[in-house]
Amino acid sequence: MIPEYYEFQSSAKILSGAFALENIPVELDNLGCLRPLILSDRMLQKLGTLQVVLDALLSGGTEIGGIYTDIPADSSLEVVNRIGSYYKENNCDGIVAVGGGSVIDTAKGARIILSQHAGDIMEILGCESMKRGEQIPFIAIPTTSGTGSESTLVAVIKNEARKLKMEFISYYLQPDVAVLDVRMTETLPPRMTASTGMDALCHAIEAYSCLQKNPLSDAYAISAVKMIGTYLEKAAANGKNKEARLAMANASMMAGAAFSNSMVGIVHAVGHALGGVCHIPHGDAMTVLLPYGMEYNLEKCRKEYGELLLYLAGDDIYSRTPAKERAEQLIREIRNIESRLHNVCGLPLSLKELGVKEEDFQQAANTAVNDGAMIVNPRQAGVGDILELLKQAY
Amino acid sequence: MNNMSRKKKWSNRIKKRTERIVLYVLYGGLFELYKRDSRIQREVDSWKHGMTYCLQCQKDGPSLYIRKTGRGLERLDPRVQSDYDTCFQFKSIDSAFLVFTGQMGIAGAYAAHGFTMKGDIGTAMSFSRSVDLAEAYLFPQFIIRRILKEIPEKEMSALGLYIRIAGGILSGRYRMTRENKITYTARTAGGAS
Numbered sequence: 001m002i003p004e005y006y007e008f009q010s011s012a013k014i015l016s017g018a019f020a021l022e023n024i025p026v027e028l029d030n031l032g033c034l035r036p037l038i039l040s041d042r043m044l045q046k047l048g049t050l051q052v053v054l055d056a057l058l059s060g061g062t063e064i065g066g067i068y069t070d071i072p073a074d075s076s077l078e079v080v081n082r083i084g085s086y087y088k089e090n091n092c093d094g095i096v097a098v099g100g101g102s103v104i105d106t107a108k109g110a111r112i113i114l115s116q117h118a119g120d121i122m123e124i125l126g127c128e129s130m131k132r133g134e135q136i137p138f139i140a141i142p143t144t145s146g147t148g149s150e151s152t153l154v155a156v157i158k159n160e161a162r163k164l165k166m167e168f169i170s171y172y173l174q175p176d177v178a179v180l181d182v183r184m185t186e187t188l189p190p191r192m193t194a195s196t197g198m199d200a201l202c203h204a205i206e207a208y209s210c211l212q213k214n215p216l217s218d219a220y221a222i223s224a225v226k227m228i229g230t231y232l233e234k235a236a237a238n239g240k241n242k243e244a245r246l247a248m249a250n251a252s253m254m255a256g257a258a259f260s261n262s263m264v265g266i267v268h269a270v271g272h273a274l275g276g277v278c279h280i281p282h283g284d285a286m287t288v289l290l291p292y293g294m295e296y297n298l299e300k301c302r303k304e305y306g307e308l309l310l311y312l313a314g315d316d317i318y319s320r321t322p323a324k325e326r327a328e329q330l331i332r333e334i335r336n337i338e339s340r341l342h343n344v345c346g347l348p349l350s351l352k353e354l355g356v357k358e359e360d361f362q363q364a365a366n367t368a369v370n371d372g373a374m375i376v377n378p379r380q381a382g383v384g385d386i387l388e389l390l391k392q393a394y
Numbered sequence: 395m396n397n398m399s400r401k402k403k404w405s406n407r408i409k410k411r412t413e414r415i416v417l418y419v420l421y422g423g424l425f426e427l428y429k430r431d432s433r434i435q436r437e438v439d440s441w442k443h444g445m446t447y448c449l450q451c452q453k454d455g456p457s458l459y460i461r462k463t464g465r466g467l468e469r470l471d472p473r474v475q476s477d478y479d480t481c482f483q484f485k486s487i488d489s490a491f492l493v494f495t496g497q498m499g500i501a502g503a504y505a506a507h508g509f510t511m512k513g514d515i516g517t518a519m520s521f522s523r524s525v526d527l528a529e530a531y532l533f534p535q536f537i538i539r540r541i542l543k544e545i546p547e548k549e550m551s552a553l554g555l556y557i558r559i560a561g562g563i564l565s566g567r568y569r570m571t572r573e574n575k576i577t578y579t580a581r582t583a584g585g586a587s
Contacts, residue, residue, distance in 0.1 A: 005506040122579060126518075127511040129483075162582060167515050212505040263505075369523075370516035375501050380543040 006214035009171045010257040012140070012151050016180040016250060021053055024096070024139060025060025027177045031137035033094030035065030037087050039107045040098040045069050049143055052183050053098050065092035073102050076158040077121065077166070080109035087114060094137030097175075098184075100196075101147030101282070104140050108155035108173050111136050121159075121166065127372070130170035140175040143184045145235070145248035146196025146283055148203055148256020150178035165276070167372065174260070180249040182242045190236045190345035193248070195283030197232040198338070198347070200224060200252040201312075202267055202286040207258035209297065209304040210265045211376040220258035222311050227251035229312040233337065236345055265377035266368075267293035270386055273367035280354045287338060288351055292393045294331050296385065300378035302327040309333065351394045361390045409491040413451045416494035417458040420449075422559035422568050423528040424460065425467050431531075431549045437524045438462060444578040446470070447521050448478035451490035461575055471570040477577045480513030480521060496533045499541030500525055513579075531555045 015023050028036055036057075040050045050069070057064060068086055071079065087095075087110065097107035115133035116124055124130045140150035155168045188196075204224040207217050227247045235244035270293065271285035294305065306326030310318040313333045321329045341347040348354050365386040368374065374381060381389075398406075427434040441462040450457035459470035459478065484490035489508035492498040500522045503509055511518050530538050530546045532555070538545055562568050 003506065005508075007507045124512075126480075126513050127515065128507065129510045129512040164514060169515075211501060370519040372515040372519065374519060375504050375522065378543070 003214050006212070006216075008214060008216040008261045009153075010151055010174070010220070010261065011171070012175045012178040014178050014180065014253065017246060018181075020179050020181040021056035021141070021183065022060060024053075024141075024177075024179060025057060025062045027139060028057075028062055028094060028096075028137065031094060031139075031176055033137040035063055035090070035092050036094040036096045036137070036139070037065050037083075037090065037092035038067045038096050038098065039071065039083065039103055039110070040067070040069050041071045041103055042069050044099055044103075044143060047187055049184060049187065050098055053096070053141060057096070066090035071099070071103050071106050074158055075102060075106040075109060076160050077109075078160065080106060080113055080157055083110040084113040094139070096139045096141065098141045098143065100142065100144040101149045104142065104147070104149035104175075105155050105157075107138065107140065108149075108168075109157040111138055112155065112168060112173070115172075121157075122162075125166050125168065127169040128171075130168065130172055132172050138175045139177040139179060141179045141181070141184060142249065142252070144188060144192065144196045145185055145245070145252040146199035148200060148252050148254075148259070150175055150180075151253050151256040152260045154260070169372075178253060180246065180253060182245040182249070185245050185249060186239055186242075188239060190239065191347065192283075193239060194232070194236040194341040194345050194347045195281060195287055196252070197228060197235065197248055197283075198287040198290065198341075199283040200248070200255040201228045201232070201334070202271075202290045203255035203259040203264060204228065204251075205290070205294070205305075205308060206264040206267055206373075207255065207262045208308060209301040209378065210263050211378055212262040213304075214262060217258045217262035220254045221262075222308070224251045224255035224258060225308055226311040227254075229314070229337075233340060233344070236341055263376040264373045265293070266296060266374065266379070266381055266386075266389075269371035269373040269377065269381075270364065270368045270389065272371050272373070273364040274351075274356065274360075276367060277360050277364045278354075278356045280356060284348050284354055287347055288349065288354065288393050289389070291331050291335050291338075292389050294334070295392075296381070296389055297377065297379050298327060298331075305330045351390065356394070358394065361387055364390065406487050409487050410451070410456055413487070413490055413494050414456040417449060417451075417456055418563075418568065419532065419559060420494075420525070420528060421458055421460060421467075421469050422562050423532050423555060424524060425469075425568060426555055426558045426562065427528055427531065427550075428466050430555075431527065433546070433549075434524050434527050437520050437527075438467065440520055441517070442578045442582075444576060444581050445480075445517065446475070446478045446575065446577040447517075448472075448481035448483075449525075450481060450483045451494075452484055452487050455484070455487055455490065461571075462578075468575075469568055469570050470575055471572050474572055474574050476574060477580060478513070479577045479579045480511070480517050482509045482511055482518070482521075484509045496529070496537040496541060499529070499543075501543065502541060 204221040208221040231244040231247040
């Protein structure tokens, strides 16, 4: 079914595969960037992952304007402003972000500060309210396969002074180039591979079943689900499997492009709230909540879930399952994948395992109803519904 | 070729007029329901003092400014009020018309990129829930079934609400405040008393 109206944009150029990193200098040149600022974190510097990128840039003749690695997990306006000043002091003219969701989100925040010239950042807070601003070349190199941040149009920055998590949604936040190279994810531990991969699966499933879905986001979501079904367990079992690593990097990027253009739903709304209240890793929250969120939406999304069974479980299981049971079968398949990953690498299956306390449920539920993802969830959810969902997932 | 066709001009004029009326009635609905519907009461009570919302039909189209005060809700004059905390700005007169004539709900308009939203998304969610609830009273069942995800139970009759809104209009309860009021954001930023 085609929506009466929809919009879609996925503007990042994708460099995927062997020696993708070595092609970045040409892309920087094409973007008119002569002195990029490299953003990363201390862990990636310590692991040597950042050095692999620097080697690729330097061997291609790129002059590095500066390297900034003091980036915490949850970036604040203060960090973003510091990076903005560092960028100007070092006469940089573009950004290369190497890292997971936090680093790439921080880079997006720094790009907002540098490109918008807003007197007060609160003026541009919101959804689709940002102008293009000054062009700041921006290349994202993800080091996890889950957040899809390299293709999304969302940035979240903490404003500690105003006690506010500022959320920016704009097509102008998408990077110019996203680089998918297996050297960036091969050191990712199995548990993290599984958890971030489940986050990507959640992006794809929610993108395919929420109110803003459209034919193009569907295409990306389906391809992502298919790749995750084929490769997630292989990547978790053997991190050196290059085919699986590259497929998961692509799946994560595609799921990101899908949900950027169709949004996510209740699983993410509750997951964001739990992350804020109980400080649990986002991928773990998605793993635990996904089947319960799907059960909550089941009657509204029966058709979509049934269709996705083919792509996640393959044609054999799909054809053996009666049409009216395919949606339930999809949820069972997801639980089976999670259970196998639990056995392989200890992926958590309940909120209790994650250390969530029951007394935090009320605050999490109150926060979740005000999450932006809730607006496009196919089924209305109030505080009571979310409390019930949390109890089930406990 | 620089002139808009008469057809489009008339269509815009009619749509803007309709939107102005619906915004007025919507405000009346929210004002009355704040006193009579526990869910809207909860939502509005959760807004910070001075919180100012704006619903705008296109950049220069009809708009509604609502402010939370110590006594409840207050309607501000769009010709005077220059600031807001959260604003839903419809991208066109036409997308606003779809929402204000019950052809599309707020969630549907969001999904169809019908408006841009400026401000904190969390506070916008609370406002959109309040508008959904008000619409559930103001529109007939067959429309509500189409535009809302689920039909909320009414805590008063729709007819009763319409009578109260009519009374409110006649008594001048929804008259606009003709001064520029300080928003919540401006207050917390230390910009005003």
